[in-house]
Amino acid sequence: MGLQPEKQQTILKAAFAEFAEHGYKNASTNRIVEAAGIGKGMLFYYFNSKQELFEFLADYGMTFISEHYLPQLSGDGGAGFIETLQKASRIKMEAYLKYPHLFNFFSALMSESNIKHLPDQLRRRVEDLQSLGTRRLVSNVDMSMFREDIPPEAAMQYAQWLIDGYLKKITDTFSGTNYAQDAVLAMWDDYDVFLEHVKAMLYVKKKG
Amino acid sequence: MGLQPEKQQTILKAAFAEFAEHGYKNASTNRIVEAAGIGKGMLFYYFNSKQELFEFLADYGMTFISEHYLPQLSGDGGAGFIETLQKASRIKMEAYLKYPHLFNFFSALMSESNIKHLPDQLRRRVEDLQSLGTRRLVSNVDMSMFREDIPPEAAMQYAQWLIDGYLKKITDTFSGTNYAQDAVLAMWDDYDVFLEHVKAMLYVKKKG
Amino acid sequence: MGLQPEKQQTILKAAFAEFAEHGYKNASTNRIVEAAGIGKGMLFYYFNSKQELFEFLADYGMTFISEHYLPQLSGDGGAGFIETLQKASRIKMEAYLKYPHLFNFFSALMSESNIKHLPDQLRRRVEDLQSLGTRRLVSNVDMSMFREDIPPEAAMQYAQWLIDGYLKKITDTFSGTNYAQDAVLAMWDDYDVFLEHVKAMLYVKKKG
Amino acid sequence: MGLQPEKQQTILKAAFAEFAEHGYKNASTNRIVEAAGIGKGMLFYYFNSKQELFEFLADYGMTFISEHYLPQLSGDGGAGFIETLQKASRIKMEAYLKYPHLFNFFSALMSESNIKHLPDQLRRRVEDLQSLGTRRLVSNVDMSMFREDIPPEAAMQYAQWLIDGYLKKITDTFSGTNYAQDAVLAMWDDYDVFLEHVKAMLYVKKKG
DNA sequence: AATGAATGAGAGTTCATTCAT
DNA sequence: AATGAATGAACTCTCATTCAT
Numbered sequence: 103m104g105l106q107p108e109k110q111q112t113i114l115k116a117a118f119a120e121f122a123e124h125g126y127k128n129a130s131t132n133r134i135v136e137a138a139g140i141g142k143g144m145l146f147y148y149f150n151s152k153q154e155l156f157e158f159l160a161d162y163g164m165t166f167i168s169e170h171y172l173p174q175l176s177g178d179g180g181a182g183f184i185e186t187l188q189k190a191s192r193i194k195m196e197a198y199l200k201y202p203h204l205f206n207f208f209s210a211l212m213s214e215s216n217i218k219h220l221p222d223q224l225r226r227r228v229e230d231l232q233s234l235g236t237r238r239l240v241s242n243v244d245m246s247m248f249r250e251d252i253p254p255e256a257a258m259q260y261a262q263w264l265i266d267g268y269l270k271k272i273t274d275t276f277s278g279t280n281y282a283q284d285a286v287l288a289m290w291d292d293y294d295v296f297l298e299h300v301k302a303m304l305y306v307k308k309k310g
Numbered sequence: 311m312g313l314q315p316e317k318q319q320t321i322l323k324a325a326f327a328e329f330a331e332h333g334y335k336n337a338s339t340n341r342i343v344e345a346a347g348i349g350k351g352m353l354f355y356y357f358n359s360k361q362e363l364f365e366f367l368a369d370y371g372m373t374f375i376s377e378h379y380l381p382q383l384s385g386d387g388g389a390g391f392i393e394t395l396q397k398a399s400r401i402k403m404e405a406y407l408k409y410p411h412l413f414n415f416f417s418a419l420m421s422e423s424n425i426k427h428l429p430d431q432l433r434r435r436v437e438d439l440q441s442l443g444t445r446r447l448v449s450n451v452d453m454s455m456f457r458e459d460i461p462p463e464a465a466m467q468y469a470q471w472l473i474d475g476y477l478k479k480i481t482d483t484f485s486g487t488n489y490a491q492d493a494v495l496a497m498w499d500d501y502d503v504f505l506e507h508v509k510a511m512l513y514v515k516k517k518g
Numbered sequence: 519m520g521l522q523p524e525k526q527q528t529i530l531k532a533a534f535a536e537f538a539e540h541g542y543k544n545a546s547t548n549r550i551v552e553a554a555g556i557g558k559g560m561l562f563y564y565f566n567s568k569q570e571l572f573e574f575l576a577d578y579g580m581t582f583i584s585e586h587y588l589p590q591l592s593g594d595g596g597a598g599f600i601e602t603l604q605k606a607s608r609i610k611m612e613a614y615l616k617y618p619h620l621f622n623f624f625s626a627l628m629s630e631s632n633i634k635h636l637p638d639q640l641r642r643r644v645e646d647l648q649s650l651g652t653r654r655l656v657s658n659v660d661m662s663m664f665r666e667d668i669p670p671e672a673a674m675q676y677a678q679w680l681i682d683g684y685l686k687k688i689t690d691t692f693s694g695t696n697y698a699q700d701a702v703l704a705m706w707d708d709y710d711v712f713l714e715h716v717k718a719m720l721y722v723k724k725k726g
Numbered sequence: 727m728g729l730q731p732e733k734q735q736t737i738l739k740a741a742f743a744e745f746a747e748h749g750y751k752n753a754s755t756n757r758i759v760e761a762a763g764i765g766k767g768m769l770f771y772y773f774n775s776k777q778e779l780f781e782f783l784a785d786y787g788m789t790f791i792s793e794h795y796l797p798q799l800s801g802d803g804g805a806g807f808i809e810t811l812q813k814a815s816r817i818k819m820e821a822y823l824k825y826p827h828l829f830n831f832f833s834a835l836m837s838e839s840n841i842k843h844l845p846d847q848l849r850r851r852v853e854d855l856q857s858l859g860t861r862r863l864v865s866n867v868d869m870s871m872f873r874e875d876i877p878p879e880a881a882m883q884y885a886q887w888l889i890d891g892y893l894k895k896i897t898d899t900f901s902g903t904n905y906a907q908d909a910v911l912a913m914w915d916d917y918d919v920f921l922e923h924v925k926a927m928l929y930v931k932k933k934g
Numbered sequence: 935a936a937t938g939a940a941t942g943a944g945a946g947t948t949c950a951t952t953c954a955t
Numbered sequence: 956a957a958t959g960a961a962t963g964a965a966c967t968c969t970c971a972t973t974c975a976t
Contacts, residue, residue, distance in 0.1 A: 124335070125333070127333075127335075127336050128333075128335045128336065130944085130945075130946095131945080131946060131947090132944075132945075132946090140961075140962090141961055141962040141963065142946095142947090142962075142963065142964090143947090143948080143949080143960095143961070143962055143963070144960075144961060144962080146946080146947060146948075147959090147960070147961075148960095150947090151946075151947075152945095152946065152947090249510075251507075251510055252507050252510065252511075256504075256507060259475075260472055260475075260507070260511070262475075263471055263472055263474070263475030263476075264468055264471050264472065264475075266471070266475065267467075267468075267470075267471030267472075267474065267475070268471070296464075299459075299460050299464060299468065302457075302459055302460065303460075303468070303511040303512065304511065338969085338970075338971090339970080339971060339972085340969090340970075340971090348936085348937090349936055349937040349938060350937075350938055350939090350971095350972090351935095351936060351937055351938070351972095351973085351974085352935080352936060352937080354971085354972065354973080355935075355936075358972095359971075359972075360970095360971060360972090540751075541749070543751075543752050544749075544751045544752065546965080546966075546967090547966080547967060547968085548965075548966075548967085556940075556941090557939095557940055557941040557942065558941075558942060558943090558968090559939095559940070559941060559942070559968090559969080559970080560939075560940060560941080561968095562967085562968060562969075563938090563939070563940075564939095566968090567967080567968075568967065568968090665926075667923075667926055668923050668926065668927075672920075672923060675891075676888055676891075676923070676927070678891075679887055679888055679890070679891030679892075680884055680887055680888065680891075682887070682891065683883075683884075683886075683887030683888075683890065683891070684887070712880075715875075715876050715880060715884065718873075718875055718876065719876075719884070719927040719928065720927065754948085754949075754950090755949080755950060755951085756948090756949075756950090764957085764958090765957055765958040765959060766950095766951090766958075766959055766960090767951095767952085767953085767956095767957060767958055767959070768956080768957060768958080770950085770951065770952080771956075771957075774951095775950075775951075776949095776950060776951090
C-alpha cells in the first residue's frame with residue numbers, strides 16, 4: 103500500500119461507507135471506485151479481491167480503534183463500575199461522532215451476518231474487541247457497591263444492556279443527520295440523568 | 311391474490327424464508343419460485359415486482375401478528391407492568407417457536423437495512439408494531455408500583471431494554487439450532503429469576 | 519434443453535466453432551452469444567457455466583460420432599488390416615467434410631491441453647473413443663498378411679502413423695477453405711495410391 | 727535490446743517458459759515480469775507489446791536453432807536418407823533434452839493456434855525451419871537406395887511421418903517428467919530397432 | 935392463469951498497456 | 956533505464972423482469 107495517503111483515505115472512506123450501508127454481499131466495488139474516483143483496476147491492484155478489501159478494512163478499523171479509542175478507557179482504579187461505564191460510553195459516543203464511517207462499518211459488521219466473511223483470526227479479533235471494553239472495565243471493579251440481592255455478574259450485564267439500549271436510542275437519533283451541537287449537549291445532560299437511574303437501580307442504597 | 315389458499319401459503323412460506331435468510335437484495339426470486347414449485351411468471355403475475363412482494367409480506371406478516379399474537383397480550387387490568395411484560399415476552403417466545411419463518415423475517419427486517427426498502431407508510435406500520443406491544447401494555451398499567459425516584463416512563467423504557475437484552479441473548483442461543491426441549495425449560499426458569507431482578511430494580515421496595 | 523431445434527443448432531454450432539478455434543480458456547462466451555444471436559443470459563440459462571457447456575459439447579459430439587460415424591466402421595471380417603483402415607479413414611474424411619465444426623472441435627480437444635477441463639468420466643470416454651476405431655479394427659485382423667520381419671503390433675502402429683500423417687496433410691489442405699469438389703476427388707485418387715504404398719511397405723510380398 | 731546479457735537471459739527464459747506453458751493468449755506479462763524480477767514497465771520498454779515480445783522470442787529461438795542445431799545436421803554426403811534422418815532425430819532429441827524451454831516453446835508454437843499470432847514473414851520462417859532439416863537432408867541423398875515401386879519423394883515423406891510418429895510418442899512420454907537416465911538409454915535402443923524397420927520398409931531389399 | 939425462454943444491466947476480476955516519476 | 960500506479964475493456968456469471976405462448 104505505497105500510495106499517497108490522501109488517495110488512500112479517499113478509497114478507504116468510500117469502501118467503509120459502502121460496506122456500512124450495504125453489507126458485505128451487496129456492497130458494490132463499482133460504486134466504491136466511482137465514489138473514490140479511481141479506475142476499476144486499482145481496487146484490485148491494492149486489494150486483490152473484495153474479500154481482502156473487507157478484511158483490510160476490518161483490520162484497519164480495529165487497529166485504529168485500539169489505538170485511538172481504547173487507551174482512553176484505561177485507569178481509574180477503584181471507581182465504581184457504572185462510573186467507569188459512564189466514562190467509557192461517553193468516549194465511545196465522542197468517537198462515534200468523530201468517525202461515523204468507521205463506527206457504522208463496525209456496527210454493520212457485528213450486527214449482520216457480515217462477520218462470517220471474516221477469516222477465523224480476524225473474527226476472533228472482532229469478538230475480542232467487542233468484549234475488550236467490558237473485560238477491561240471489569241478488571242478493577244469495586245464489587246461491594248452492588249446491591250446484595252442481585253449477583254454482581256448479572257448486575258454488570260444489566261448495566262450493559264441498559265446502556266446499550268440508551269446508546270442505540272442515541273445513534274438512531276443521530277445517524278445520518280447533520281445534528282445540531284445543541285442537541286448533542288442536551289443529550290449528554292439527559293445521559294447523566296439516565297446513569298443516575300442506573301446507579302439507583304443497581305447500587306446498594308446509600309445511607310442518608 | 312385470487313389463488314387457492316394452499317398454493318398461496320406455499321409461496322408465502324418460501325418467500326418469507328428466502329427474505330429472512332438472505333435479506334432483501336440477496337433474496338433470489340429464482341429460489342423462491344423453485345422452492346414454491348411455481349413458474350417464474352406467476353410470481354410477477356401476482357406480485358408485480360420483488361419490491362411489491364416484499365411489501366406484501368411485511369403487510370401480511372404484520373396483519374397476522376396483529377390478529378394472532380397481539381390479542382393475547384390484552385387485558386389483565388391491574389397487574390403490574392413487569393408482570394404484564396413477563397406474560398407478553400413469554401407469548402412472544404412461544405410465537406417465535408411456532409412461526410419461526412415469520413419472526414425471522416421480521417427480525418431480519420428490523421435489524422438490517424432492509425427496512426429502507428419499505429415505503430414510508432409501511433415503515434411506519436412496522437415501527438408502530440414494534441412499539442404497539444409497549445403502548446398497549448402501558449394503557450392499563452398500575453403506575454404506583456414503580457419506585458419514586460425514577461419517572462414511570464423511564465422505568466418502563468428501562469424494563470423494555472432489559473427484556474430486549476435478555477431476549478436477544480435467548481434468540482442468539484436458539485437461532486438455527488435444533489434446541490433440546492430441556493434447554494427451553496431451563497431457559498424459562500432462568501427467565502423468571504431475571505424478571506425478579508427487574509422487579510427488584512424498578513418496583514418500590516415491598517415492606518417486609 | 520427444451521428449446522427449438524434450429525436455435526439449439528445455432529448455439530451449438532457457434533460454441534463448437536469458438537472452442538475449436540480458441541481452445542477452452544480463450545473461448546469467449548460473449549463471442550458465442552453474439553455469433554448465435556442470443557442474449558447474454560441464455561447461454562447460462564441452458565448450460566450453467568462455460569465448463570458445463572464444454573462438457574455438453576464433448577458429450578454431444580461423442581454421442582453423435584458414436585451413432586453416425588462408428589457404425590460404418592464395423593464388419594468386414596477377414597479383410598486385411600490396411601484395407602480396413604482404408605475404409606475407416608475414408609469414412610472419417612467424409613465425416614470430416616460433412617461436419618467440420620465437430621471434427622475441428624475434437625481435434626482441438628485432443629491435441630491441446632483442453633482435455634484436462636473434462637471430468638474424469640468424460641475424459642475416459644474421449645480416450646475410449648480415440649482408441650475405439652483402432653481397437654475395433656484390430657479385432658478381426660488377419661495377421662498373416664503382414665511381413666515377417668516386423669512384429670504385427672509394430673506394423674499396425676506404423677500403418678496408423680502413416681495414415682495419420684496423410685490425413686493431417688489433407689485436413690491442413692482443406693481446413694477453413696471452401697474447397698472445390700474437383701480437389702476432393704483428386705485427393706481420393708491420390709489417397710488410393712498412398713494406400714497401395716502402405717500395403718507394399720507392410721504386407722508380405724505377393725507372389726508374382 | 728542494449729541491456730546486460732544476464733538480465734536479458736533471465737527475461738527470455740521467463741518469457742519462453744510462460745508462452746510454452748500457457749500459449750500466446752493466456753501467457754501473462756505480469757507473471758513474466760515477476761519471474762524475471764523486473765518492473766512492469768521494462769518489459770514494454772524493451773519489447774513494445776506482448777505481440778512484439780512473442781515475435782522476438784520466435785525470431786531469437788529460430789536463430790539459435792539455426793546456429794546451434796542445424797549445423798550438426800550437415801554433411802555426410804553419400805549416406806543413406808534414413809541414416810541421415812536417424813542422426814538428425816538423435817541430434818534433435820539431444821537438443822530437446824538440453825534446451826527444453828526452447829523446444830517446448832516451439833512445439834507449443836507449432837501445434838497450437840499460436841502461430842497465427844506471428845506476422846506472415848515470421849510464420850514463413852517457422853515453416854521453413856520445420857522443413858529445413860528435411861530439405862537440407864534431401865540435397866545429398868542417395869536416391870538409389872529406395873525401393874523402386876515407391877517414388878523417392880513419397881518415400882522420404884513416409885519416412886518423415888513415421889519418425890514424427892515415433893518422436894511424438896517419445897516426447898509425450900518424457901514431457902514434464904523427471905525422466906530417469908535408464909529410460910532414455912532404453913529409448914535409444916528401441917529407436918534403433920524402429921529405424922531398422924523403416925529401412926526394411928523403404929529401402930530396396932538387400933541381397934543376401 | 936400459467937409457463938419458462940429471453941433479455942441486458944451489473945456483479946467481481948484479470949490483463950496488456952501507458953506514463954509520471 | 957527503470958519503476959509501479961493507473962486505466963478500461965473484456966472476462967464469466969447472476970438477476971429481476973418481460974412476454975409470446
